[in-house]
Amino acid sequence: MFTFMNKDDHKKSPELFENVVEGLKKIYRTKLLPLEQHYQFHDFHSPQLDDPDFDAKPMILLVGQYSTGKTTFIRYLLEQDFPGIRIGPEPTTDRFIAVMYDEKEGVIPGNALVVDPKKQFRPLTKFGNAFLNRFQCSTVNTPVLKGISIVDTPGILSGEKQRVDRGYDFTGVLEWFAERVDRIILLFDAHKLDISDEFRRSIEALRGHDDKIRIVLNKADMVDHQQLMRVYGALMWSLGKVLQTPEVARVYIGSFWDQPLRFDVNRRLFEDEEQDLFRDMQSLPKNAALRKLNDLIKRARLAKVHAYIISALRKDMPSVFGKDGKKKDLIKNLGQIYDQIQREHQISPGDFPDLKKMQELLVHHDFTKFHPLKPRLLEIVDKMLAEDIAHLMAMIPHEDISATSEPRVKGGAFDGVQDTVSPFGYKRGEGIDAGHGEPEWIVSKERYKYDAMFDTLGPIDGKLTGAAAKSEMVKSKLPNSVLGKVWKLSDVDKDGMLDSDEFALAMHLIEIKVNGHDLPTELPEHLVPPSKRGF
Structure with a gap:
């Protein structure tokens, strides 16, 4: 009577957790740990997890x-x-x-x-x-x-x-x-x-x-x-x-x-x-919650397989006579039991524990004290993997957004990764950073060469059209997508044409890219032509 009430109970929505780590603690204690304890998982594989394992x-x-x-x-x-x-x-x-x-x-x-x-x-x-x-x-x-x-x-x-x-x-x-x-x-x-x-x-x-x-x-x-x-x-x-x-x-x-x-x-x-x-x-602190989640999934899969192995060994043990002989046979033929479980439950071979190690560990256990299969415990773990884990996975991107964007590992040698102050910082004075902090515009060093090119391209009122500039820029053999980016960075006044300063800048950026350096999304202040610094 009133069985419909029980059915509704099973369809409860996934629990709400304060954060991913708290969620992992709760689902481990309430859903996975009972399965591990029932089938002596900790004696064979890994000790029970405690709160410090999740908080570390x-x-x-x-x-x-x-x-x-x-x-x-x-x-x-x-x-x-x-x-x-x-x-x-x-x-x-x-x-x-x-x-x-x-x-x-x-x-x-x-x-x-x-x-x-x-x-x-x-x-x-x-x-x-x-x-x-x-x-x-x-x-x-x-x-x-x-x-x-x-x-x-x-x-x-x-x-x-x-x-x-x-x-x-x-x-x-x-x-x-x-x-x-x-x-x-x-x-x-x-x-x-x-x-x-x-x-x-x-x-x-x-x-x-x-x-x-x-x-x-x-x-x-x-x-x-x-x-x-x-x-x-x-x-x-x-x-x-x-x-x-x-x-x-x-x-x-x-x-x-x-x-x-x-x-x-x-x-x-x-x-x-x-x-x-x-x-x-x-990146480790940022990805720590995901790693713990991944490790718990691996542990749950192993715990399920372990439950099938232990219950299969218990099922095949005689109730009275010939226990020792049967135990030796079962250990010897453990590979066959693996194959049978694999076929019956469609489990990947990679989810099974190492055969030789498992055989060594089983020698020291009394098979008659193993428990038979308890489907309810396995159902709880399956539901945990299908619902709770998915819910925690969905929480991870939100935690990443709410966390500070600054690297959480800093100090010591890691300060060198973000060194933007000293001239010895990574790639300082190279590529796009060349000329930073210098009194002279870096492009001026090759200006005579770029001005000669500019004059041969037939400027009109001191400016080159897109078609004229393109005829020279494509000689770099860079893809159009890159040259388009160079154009956008160089056309500082956004008038659809390049004057001599902007053309010199475009050629400088092309040289940076050809030499194997990346281009910025925005033009750094030290590369803006002096004549355009009011824009």
């Missing part, structure tokens, strides 16, 4: 063999030392160091860090004291860390050093961080491209997070231009074998320290690459 600033994880410049890279970003810093040619960073913002500078040891309810590191307790003794947080008062946090990792060993056991699950810790960070930077030394066994295992632990990986070929100033080309090619070949992806991640070439460049022939390349990398890092 974007994190960058640095991974690389020893002496590739990871710690120096952090110092270069911050433009200052941080507590616990050690730099040298041999493995000096023997611990995981989370470099985070705080007004008071200091070091928080690992055991204290994992009990801090405001930090997201509580689940790391499972790696034991051997790890916690080699884990610390260095707090630094710098504006850079107001927008991001950085995790420095122990230098990955090679050769004989690999045989020394670290005493904890190093790749397991890397996997934990990889799942939670926003960016993974793999650093390579231009002199040391060999990928050791431990480094190979570490890179394999990062699989599934390809979208977060960026590669830095560091210390590139230590080799000349020809050697650098060879090194780059060798690196791409090695990475293709290890990452096993059709497209290798973006590689940034540079020398990230504050010392003179040994070979400065590639100086401009290093500057361009640094700008690209820094802009990528500056």
Whole structure:
């Protein structure tokens, strides 16, 4: 009786959330967490998420063999030392160091860090004291860390050093961080491209997070231009074998320290690459909500598949005799169970957990304690993915608009990205910026050449028609769309003709574009002809 009332209840509109992060917390706790707990998801894959996981600033994880410049890279970003810093040619960073913002500078040891309810590191307790003794947080008062946090990792060993056991699950810790960070930077030394066994295992632990990986070929100033080309090619070949992806991640070439460049022939390349990398890092706070949303979707898909696997194993277990034998058979034939679930529920093979790892974990569990399939829990997660996630996705653009347009990562080396004051700012004095702050109009330097052209084009009353100017401008072979932009910028008085000043300006802009620089949307003040500065 009154069943229609229940039907209406199920058709409730999606919940309203204060912001994306609060929404993610709520739907995780109320809709996804019950499914994870019911099928022991946390024992197999990833620990339960807490509020600090959602509230945390974007994190960058640095991974690389020893002496590739990871710690120096952090110092270069911050433009200052941080507590616990050690730099040298041999493995000096023997611990995981989370470099985070705080007004008071200091070091928080690992055991204290994992009990801090405001930090997201509580689940790391499972790696034991051997790890916690080699884990610390260095707090630094710098504006850079107001927008991001950085995790420095122990230098990955090679050769004989690999045989020394670290005493904890190093790749397991890397996997934990990889799942939670926003960016993974793999650093390579231009002199040391060999990928050791431990480094190979570490890179394999990062699989599934390809979208977060960026590669830095560091210390590139230590080799000349020809050697650098060879090194780059060798690196791409090695990475293709290890990452096993059709497209290798973006590689940034540079020398990230504050010392003179040994070979400065590639100086401009290093500057361009640094700008690209820094802009990528500056985008992290803006994209943090989207990354958390994406990670929750991936987690929900894995939790669903995990529920199907666990319930299938429970269903096939005998109730009384032969449990041990059956358990061994089920683990051995887990691949067949994967295939069956894939066919029955139309699930992509990429959504399934690693087969070998799952088999290893299942050995330690009692299958009779697994729960049978509970469709209601899966329906709630499906509805969450279809409605709540879509609703949160729609909120992200509005949050972006309401947020300030200024970059949220600033200070330290990032100030150089926006340096419009000193003559050493990126591309200062080049292209469209040439002549800025100079007393003389920059176009005057080539004026004699442009005036000679102007006179040959038959000006009428000191002005060229569009057709006359076009006959000279098209010789640049630039597309009409670009030449149209040049015309609009040069016709300062908007009379549809070009006088000698405006024609000289047009030719100057064409030269800027031909030399590989971009044109502005509006004419900068220093390029306005002196005769037109009253317009």
